[in-house]
Amino acid sequence: MLLAGCGGGGGDPGNPPPAGNASLAVTLAGLxxxxxSPVNIAGPGGFTRDITQSTTLTNLVAGNYTVSAQSVVSGATTYRPAVAQQTIAVAAGASASASVDYSAIALTLGLREVADVDGAVFVTxxxxxxxxxxxxxxxxxxIMRDGRMLTLPFLDISGRISTQGExxxxxxxFDPQFERNGHFFIYYTDFNRNIVVDRYTVSGNADIANATSALQIISIAHSAFTNHYGGLVAFGPDGFLYLATGDGGGAGDPLRSGQDLTSLLGKMLRLDVANASATKRYDIPPSNPFVGMSARRNEIWxxxxxxxxxxxxxxxGLYIADAGQDRRxxxxxxxxxxxxxxxxxxxxxxxxxxxxxxxxxxxLTLPALEYDHGANDVNGCSVIGGYVYRGKAVPELAGRYxxxxxxxxxxxxxxxxxxxxGVREQxxxxxxxxxxxxxxxxxxxGELYIVAADGRIHxxxxTSAPAS
Known part of the structure; x- marks a missing residue:
């Protein structure tokens, strides 16, 4: 009965209205x-309803109802309500109406160069x-602070790494408890071309790491080829440390690492490093999928x-941008x-x-999104994954990867x-x-940056007017 009374308007049914004999027709136009775009209607007795299309609410009690709308982005266009909030008086036994009219505004983005650092590959x-x-x-x-690059590096391990190939x-x-414990983790390749993750600690100077504090968390053999190292270490919302490794290199996965569950190459790994020490570098989270299974590495996620x-x-969710071979x-x-x-x-x-x-x-799990290289790599040659936007400067972009x-x-x-x-918008x-x-x-x-191969960081x- 309630759904029928709402005219099939979709959205969250919210709190049911007190029984009454009034109605309110809400029209959404311009989308x-x-x-x-979710529109909220709130009224007497704690009544609240979210709708996403034109709807008539019936069986309402008399009183004032507040209709609240917000801007929504589709593609590169923002649809902004002419009136973000309006109050409609609904009389007993009568019908009232409200219209939410949207106008289209082009949302354009641009880049502002903030630094030029030779060999830059990551910003955080x-x-x-x-x-x-x-x-x-x-x-x-x-470290860049207030738009100025500090003279001394935070950390310099240039004498311990190999830049051969990739x-x-x-x-x-940074450790989730970085402010308290000063721990951070780095992902690099050593002189034997192994993938290594080390933990370091900040010194007494917050702008300088303690160069002698290195604790190796994991080293993964990768000696056959000089490409496909993966490259990111990051903490998940669960507080565990994740790293994504390449398949070991070569064309077509000649080591067959991707499908080999005894190998840590070609995998996403999940480690518990909360109590890392020289005697026990990491623990295996008990919820890892292959815990207790034979012929499978427990680190694999x-x-x-x-x-x-x-x-x-x-x-x-978790987004993984995985570079393809020749086509996808x-x-x-x-x-x-x-x-x-x-x-x-x-x-x-x-x-x-x-x-x-x-x-x-x-x-097998198929991609949420894929694209073909096209002739002469017209569409691209190697995907570069970024982040979901959760900043404040362009709130309309919230949730977009x-x-x-x-x-x-x-x-x-x-x-x-x-x-x-699935993906519903590109x-x-x-x-x-x-x-x-x-x-x-x-x-x-939560603001995002792009790092170019020439060292420029944008x-x-x-670059368009705000939507509200």
Whole structure:
């Protein structure tokens, strides 16, 4: 009866209205087909209802009802309500109406160069910290504060790393308790081409790390080839440390690492480092998917990856951008806590069979989004994953995952469907081509950065008028 009385308006049914004999018709106008914007109606007796399309609410009691609307982004267009909030008086036994009229405003994004650092490959910041930490592939971490680069590096391990092939110092992550314990983690390749994650601690000077505090967390043998190292270490919302490793290199996964659950290559790993020490570098989270299984490494969280250079966590899930071989680039999306997924490499490249013309897909997780390189790599050659936007400067972008391509030089985004491994919106933000893109970054405010291969670091900014 309640649904019938609401005219099938969709959205959250909210609190049921007290029984009455009044009605309120709410009309949403100006939104294109397929675009919805939640509108809240609140009234007497704690009544509240969210709708996403024109709706007539019936059986209402008399009183004042507040209709609240907000801007919504679709593609690169913002749809803004002419009136964000209005109050409608509804009389007993009468019908009232309200109209929410949207107007289309182009939302455009641009880039502002904030630094030029030779060899920059990653940008990050601790929670609540105004500084920006810039990772150089050659082995240094620099700090930029208030737009100025500090003279001394935060850390310099250039004498301990190999930059052969795709190697080097590739990323860093701050412990969730960094403000208290001063711990941070780095991901690099050593002189034997192994993948190494070390923990360091800040010195008495907050801008300088203690160079003698290194504790090796894990070393993964990677001696056969000089490519496909993966490259990111990051903490998940669960407080565990994640790292994504490449398949060991070579074309087509000659080591067959992606599907080998006894190998830590071609995997997403999940470690508990809260009590890391020289005698026990990490613990295995008991909820890891292969705990207690024979012929499987307990560190593995996900498998079937080729070269997952960058990944990102968000409340909407885990995003893994996995570089393809010759044809397809892919972005994988899983819900938080969904371990044990097999993303298919080298059985598949994206949704294409790789090893043979036909292949079994049972037990494999296909990409949420993929794209073909196209002739002469017109669409790109190697996906570069970014982050989901949660900043304050452009609130309309909330929930959108941004990514680029090494050869593409563009800025694109997708919006997860909220149901499974789906995508419901894609957008190309038409920024000026900045050449080869190597990474994204994020500061403590949730604002995003793009790192170009020539060392320029750009902040993503709004270049159109705010939507409200």
């Amino acid at each position: 294109p087909a397929g675009v919805t 910041a601790p929670a609540g910290d105004a500084r920006l930490f810039i990772v150089e592939r050659g082995g240094r971490i620099r 190697g080097g110092l590739l990323s860093m992550a 996900a498998s079937g990856l080729r070269n997952p250079w960058r990944f990102a966590f968000d409340t909407s 680039e892919e972005i994988n999306l899983a819900s938080l806590g969904q371990g044990g997924l097999n993303y298919g490499w080298n059985i598949m490249e994206g949704s294409l069979c790789y090893v043979s013309a036909a292949c079994g897909q049972a037990g 941004f990514y680029s391509d090494f050869c593409g030089g563009y800025l694109k985004s997708l919006l997860a469907s909220g149901a499974g491994n 957008a190309d933000w038409s920024i000026p081509d900045i050449g080869n893109v190597v990474s994204f970054g994020r500061d403590a405010d 902040k993503i900014i709004r």
